[in-house]
Amino acid sequence: MLPKTGKSLPQRQADITFAELVSAALTEEVGETHRGVKTLMRWTGASERCVKHWLAGTHAPSGSHLLALMRHSDELLRHLLIAAGRREATVGLELASLRLKLRELLLLMDEGGAPPIRH
Template sequence: MRTKTGTFVPKTGTNVHLEADAADYRTAIAAALRDELGLTHRAVKTAMRWTGASERTVKYWIAGERGPSGEHLIALARHSDIVFHMVLLLADRHDGADAE
């Protein structure tokens, strides 16, 4: 049996705690999608049509298990006023935290 060889990057340095921010983001976007679309299969299909994302991906977003990134977030914000406002609120909240 052959062992896997190669290089690895050691885990050193400063720990940055982004998990809380990521959870807040996922929860906020999920709430916005549920408010805008509801929890039906039609809601999933609508978000799929807006973004081009897969059904499983959209279900993760609505459940708050994962959050949309990049082009998907922009597409959601383009089609949903609630998502758009949520993104602005999240950006404003984090901008205020940087000023402290």
């Protein structure tokens, strides 16, 4: 037990709370607009007040809300994997994202909507 001397323990600058980590990821994914709030509410079933606390970084989502967010937000999943020291696991996320973008591009090209590539 630490003695009560009135001094607080120093914190490293790199330390970030879980709520701040969630806030950074969700803000990057959906922004802080009312539309972003509504999107997060739809994903999780959480109240508007809860979602605004998450975006502000003052509160973290509960376990069930966190799982729902991770189902929809690649950005949150990526942030959590990196924070857990599992950066190598993010490669799978990138690959899935690239595959989806490639599929969309191929569909666009098949429809004749993409301009020709010029070198």
